[in-house]
Amino acid sequence: MSQELQDRLDRLYEDFTSGKISRRNFIKYLGMAGAAAGLVGGPFSMLTKAQAAETIRFDGWGGTTSEAFRKHAFDPFEKVTGVKVIDGEFGDMDTYLTRVKASFPPGGEFNLAHLSGVFDYARYVGLELDTALDESKIPNLRYVMTAMMQPYKDITDGKLSAVPYDLxxxxxxxxxxxxxxxxxxxxxxxxxxxxxxxxxxxxxxxxxxxxxxxxxxxxxxxxxxxxxxxxxxxxxxxxxxxxxxxxxxxxxxxxxxxxxxxxxxxxxxxxxxxxxxxxxxxxxxxxxxxxWQECIFVLKGTDLDTAHKLLDFMLAPEAAIAVAEAQQYPPSLDPTKIEMPESVKKLPAFDPTGQLKGYLFAxxxxxxxxxxxxxxxxxxxxxxx
Amino acid sequence: MEQKAWKPWALLAPSLSAVLFLLVIPVCFIIVYSFWLRAPTGADIPAFQFGNYQRFFADFFYPSILIRTIRVALETVALCLLMGYIPAYFFYRTESRHKSIFLILIMLPFWISFIIRTLSWINILGDTGLLNHVLLRMGIISEPLGLLYNEGAVLMGLIQYLLPFMILNVYVSLEGIDRSLVEAARSLGSTEWQAFREVVLPLSLPGVSAGCLLVFVLTAGTYLPPMILGGPGNDMIANLIFKRVIGTLDWPFGSAISVILLGILGTIVYTYNRYLGINQIFKTFQ
Missing domain, CATH: 3.40.190.10 (Periplasmic binding protein-like II)
Structure with missing residues (x-):
């Protein structure tokens, strides 16, 4: 009985008790959660890898966060590019890193991950699972707070293997x-x-x-x-x-x-x-x-052209703000460059200056x-x- | 003759392959890993050294968790035996036409996810759970009892998981007893209690010991009830392995702890098999 399945059930139960899903859908999703655990983590992952050119895998925290990504970033992205985004889930960072480390070659079947903390970015770099993004191919990166990008660049010699996404x-x-x-x-x-x-x-x-x-x-x-x-x-x-x-x-x-x-x-x-x-x-x-700040990390071996396109989509203000409202964490976009709605301004940890002065990170x-x-x-x- | 010799092996090949690839080889990997080193980044460094084993025994912390695991496993065995023998004996003696339904009821918990069954105890034992709610409403207590997040709650979770294994093992053993032996004892003047004590109980001991072994081994390797229902200080050895492998990416040390646990459980199973025979367990599932 895996920790991952338990986390998935936890989130499902939480959505049910908070009234986000009906009893009928709760039962339906319960079955789907079990099936997904087998499909995403099981031998079907080999099939996923074989389809790498037409697909890109994104692993995130599941629940409302994944729903927001799906609705505001992945669906429109698939419509425009024809590239399918495969959703994966994890319960915590350590479990996910263990799965990445255990894949063959390490990181092989994984592409993008919603990592937490600069220290996690450093851990992936330490395990040589990083890549070098071409910032010119992610135009929306110009809206991102410099204060959130710099810690990552300091670790990877001025380059980025991830884009900051929320804090x-x-x-x-x-x-x-x-x-x-x-x-x-x-x-x-x-x-x-x-x-x-x-x-x-x-x-x-x-x-x-x-x-x-x-x-x-x-x-x-x-x-x-x-x-x-x-x-x-x-x-x-x-x-x-x-x-x-x-x-x-x-x-x-x-x-x-x-x-x-x-x-x-x-x-x-x-x-x-x-x-x-x-x-x-x-x-x-x-x-x-x-x-702490979260990022979308691109793992070694990922098709970078597709990754650049998807990251740019996700950083588009309309997508990033919608995701922020859904997961209740402020986006990485600089509020001095992008006008934020009141719902985002009210979120804990929101910094209207975009400087993050006074915020203490690990x-x-x-x-x-x-x-x-x-x-x-x-x-x-x-x-x- | 020669033609026939390979046939059993051919028939056994799928099962043997499954055992080889899904059990033997992974266990070998774990044993090899237990001699490796962990780099500060979390990467593994191939080596042959006994540092991980030395680290386990270097102070009393890790052995104390192992001892706690064995203690909790023994407590679970004792409680499952006490709570399991009576229903098994009832199923053996009853002549109700609903006997098969009773047996299906024993299997019923297996139809529900173990995680959900374990989580459900939170709604029963919690401060605002069913039990405290009823006691408070009845005026028996003035503030909620601390029933959750302690060793008692862990034992409760383990018992609800493992009790069916004990009942079925004892029941199968009881079913194998020739009822005429009990009748003979009764006709020779023994009381109901004496017939039970002198005839039924000794003859059911193989099933009792098989149930005890199964419950002990499964308890020693479980990690969900302590994680969900336990509080600070209720971790068992499987939780420790989980933390070392997942939490700190220290696969070599996690593997060493796994090998130690495997060694202890292997010794217990070997001893059991040597003196009692492991066949009794298989009878339950036939």
Whole structure:
């Protein structure tokens, strides 16, 4: 029983409970989800590869995000070019990277992927899965924030193997029925260590996020942690108060909506979804909140002409804005160059200046360099050590 | 004569090929990987060294998770046995014309996805779940009981998954007992309880041990119930392998942990087969 299937079912259940799909369609999609798992990940992938010239594969986060891409970018793209875009899904970055690494040759059957974080871009480059895009063949790239492009260029010697697509923040979600705005803003990151919330706290199982917030709680710069022991101690203390380390966005939303937990680190887009559903959940971006940007990465071996065309389509303002509204994350387009609708301006992490000054991103070299050691240490702490 | 000698092999070839390509060769890959090294980028470096195994035993952290896994597996076995023997005995003794329907009911959970069955416990055991809701409405409790995200919830998830395996194994064993033996014991003056204790129970032990083995092995290798229903500190060895392989791309170390688990389970199965015979398990599925 694969993690991927579980993630797919999670997202399907989330759409059903939020009223996005009917009971009839829920049952229908349940069957289709299982069939798709076999078709996309199974021996049929060989067939997909054989059709490479007429098709291009795009792997994304599924759910509403994939629906938005399909409706606003892929369908019009297929109509104009005749090139078919094959949708693939993943539940998290690590699982996807494992699948890419396990394909033969590595990355072979995969083309484009919606990656999260500059550190992930660096990981793919480290595994030599990158390629060099021709920026002149992606005219809409001129609308993209320079501040979002530069971190990628710094890793690949001034070239790009991806285009930035959206950004978000991992802040703190809290239930306003039990936690006041004043208290949340006063405590900031330390709200996640509030003893009054003992047994009602949650967190993501991800090592990076927990260490980041451990650094904030102990008054340190997450990109330059001086006293690591203080962070570990803080995480140990927090662990004893945590009810659940969630593993997916759907689980995060379920825990908050069912009041299993009252506060947790959370992705800004997911909180916006909960708010749209009428849940009493607020989003707090404490000082040095964990910001991240997502990109569309082009894997080695992809037909670049097709990739350039598709990326340009996806960066067209009408497509990028529609996708942003659907997934509740601001697009990578520079608001000083492209007029954004109010719905986008209201999104958490939206920066009207397009400069991203004051946004703190994970330093890819720093975090990737410590991944082995810190991920293992975090696993130990999480397990009770 | 010579012409006939290859025929069994030809008939067995598809099955043997499947075992070879889908089990033996992948296991060999895992064993080879367990000696490799991981580069900081996540790439694998071919090598022959025992560092991954040393790392597992270097401190008590990893062995402690292995011990926890074995403890949870034993608890699951004990609870499944307690909860499974009684319905199996009932199916054996009942003369109801609905007996076949009862047996189908045992198989019913297999018709629903294991993930969905496991997730459904959240709606039953959660703070706002069915159980707490009923207890609160009845005034028995004033605030929700912490029933979810702990070892108890993990055990519950494991039992609902594995109980049918135990019931079927015990039932098959009971069905094989000659009923005239029980009648003979009764006619010789033993009570119902004595007949059960002296005749039925000893003769059903092969099925009990087969069920115990199956439940133990499946528990030791599962990762979904701890992941979905467990809280901090409830991870089992399969969760650890998942994290090493998926989370940190450390395939060599993940492979080494897998080989250690495989070795332990292999030893248990070998010991069982040597003293009790593994044929009993196959009878259940015949």
């Amino acid at each position: 978000g923040q991992t802040g703190i979600a809290y239930n306003t029925k039990y936690i006041s705005k004043e208290k949340a803003e006063k405590l900031g990151a330390s709200l996640l260590w509030d003893k009054e919330l003992n047994g009602k706290l949650g967190s993501w199982g991800d090592w990076r996020t927990n260490i980041w917030y451990g650094a904030l709680h102990t008054g340190q710069n997450p990109n330059e942690i001086k006293d690591l022991d203080a962070v570990w101690d803080a995480l140990r203390k927090q662990r004893d108060m945590v009810k659940k380390y969630w593993a997916s966005g759907a689980e995060l939303m379920s825990l908050l909506a069912n009041e299993e937990i009252y506060a947790t680190v959370a992705w800004s887009g997911r909180v916006a979804h909960l708010q749209n559903q009428g849940e009493p959940i607020a989003f707090l971006a404490p000082d040095n909140c964990y910001s 330093d890819p070299a720093y975090w990737n360099g410590h991944q082995m050691e810190w991920a293992e240490k975090w696993d130990r702490i999480k397990a009770g050590a």
